[in-house]
Amino acid sequence: MSAKHTDTTFDAAAGQSDVRTALATEFEKRHGQAPDGLWSAPGRVNLIGEHTDYNAGFVLPFAIDRRAWVALAGRDDQLARVSSTFSEETVEIDLADLAPAALDGWSAYPLGVAWALLARAGTADTAAASDLARRGFALHIHSDVPIGAGLSSSAAIECATAVALNEFWGLGFEPEELAAVGQVAENQAVGAPTGIMDQTASMLGRADAAVFLDCRSLESQSIxxxxxxxxxxxxxxxxxxxxxxxxxxxxxxxxxxxxxxxxxxxxxxxxxxxxxxxxxxxxxxxxxxxxxxxxxxxxxxxxxxxxxxxxxxxxxxxxxxxxxxxxxxxxxxxxxxxxxxxxxxxxxxxxxxxxxxxxxxxxxxxxxxxxxxxxxxxxxxxxxxxxxxxxxxxxxxxxxxxxxxxxxxxx
The missing domain is CATH 3.30.70.890 (GHMP kinase, C-terminal domain)
Structure with a gap:
């Protein structure tokens, strides 16, 4: 991500309770309503295994204690309205118009996930996807994962957005499926040809453990x-x-x-x-x-x-x-x-x-x-x-x- 962090409301060292309170307050200020819920996903450090993921190889990342947070509330229309603490801009788009070509900048990360989720839902049930596309949402992002540092700030945002929309839309996708959704969003909506390592680490991380991932079979093991x-x-x-x-x-x-x-x-x-x-x-x-x-x-x-x-x-x-x-x-x-x-x-x-x-x-x-x-x-x-x-x-x-x-x- 290339956006500059401009918000001072959040303290990266604050406890989760403080972050949640500040995030809910900021959401209401930006969207004029209280959030329905808060979700989060971590950045990652790759212990070893670089540029092997898109070559169907092995990687050994772990999730870190720096996270992206998402506050979300449903809307009574079919608009997706997204904001973040690293931009003063609020981006709004009709869910029916979601497509990679319509997305750019920082908002391509959360909106790309929304598009990829709807596309994945549509492969299983076109009618269900059509119904979901009428359930608009407002979403606000905060992250203390450093941008541009190689700690996967983008995957943290993608995965936090994915788990929020997965629950909001009642999709029932498993963590591994949501990791794949994040990769599709990054590849096709953002235009970054990355593998699936970052999203997998963000979804499957465990305390004091790394994720040993076979990027060919997508089998993983906690080490x-x-x-x-x-x-x-x-x-x-x-x-x-x-x-x-x-x-x-x-x-x-x-x-x-x-x-x-x-x-x-x-x-x-x-x-x-x-x-x-x-x-x-x-x-x-x-x-x-x-x-x-x-x-x-x-x-x-x-x-x-x-x-x-x-x-x-x-x-x-x-x-x-x-x-x-x-x-x-x-x-x-x-x-x-x-x-x-x-x-x-x-x-x-x-x-x-x-x-x-x-x-x-x-x-x-x-x-x-x-x-x-x-x-x-x-x-x-x-x-x-x-x-x-x-x-x-x-x-x-x-x-x-x-x-x-x-x-x-x-x-």
């Missing part, structure tokens, strides 16, 4: 992280270098992966393993080979991370996080100097492991650190960024948390 028991925590280093998935770099990397698969005669790069790398190097040009090599080796790193977490705990996975960053920096070429510096300083300061996270070209790095080292690491990062003339990074710890609220808090 205990054991951070508290090991006295470890995950520090996010938001470089403040913003990125946008709907722009060229991400799409170009996806196109390279698809070209590699086509050249090698396989449906996706998931079909290949590290044993295929010598043959691939003979058949592909250097750039395409390196793009594909990242995906194939990253899949192997995800599987090994899951094994080590299960058998040995989080202190054992550091070298895999480090290798993932090197692969993204050198083979996939999606890092930036600020991300490389964050990883370098973290490792020099005693981190178990560190890597950039998210789609790349900016955003955030993560460092898996002993809890006792956080003050020294934060000081070292601030000093190093200043010495290089970079903007001061935003530093915060994230807790692996529960996913979206399938049932709203009614007010």
């Amino acid at each position: 205990a992280l054991g951070l508290d028991a090991a006295a470890l925590e995950i520090l996010v280093v938001d470089t403040k270098v913003t990125h946008a998935h709907a722009t060229g770099g991400y799409a170009a990397r996806r196109a390279s992966c698809e070209l590699a698969a086509q050249t090698l005669g396989v449906p996706t790069l998931r079909e290949l393993t590290v044993d295929d790398l010598p043959r691939m190097q003979r058949l592909l040009d250097d750039v395409t080979f390196r793009r594909a090599r990242h995906v194939i080796t990253e899949n192997a790193r995800v599987e090994e991370t899951v094994r080590l977490l299960t058998e040995a705990g989080p202190n054992a996975i550091g070298s895999l996080l480090d290798a993932s960053h090197v692969s993204m920096r050198d083979d996939f070429e999606i890092s930036v100097p600020e991300l490389d510096l964050a990883v370098e300083v973290s490792l020099a300061s005693g981190a178990v492991g560190a890597r950039m996270t998210g789609g790349g070209f900016g955003g955030a790095a993560i460092a898996l650190i002993p809890r006792s080292l956080r003050p020294a690491l934060e000081a070292a990062l601030v000093e190093a960024f200043a010495a290089r003339g970079f903007d001061r990074p935003d530093l915060f710890v994230v807790q692996p948390s529960d996913g979206a609220t399938m049932k709203g808090h009614h007010v």
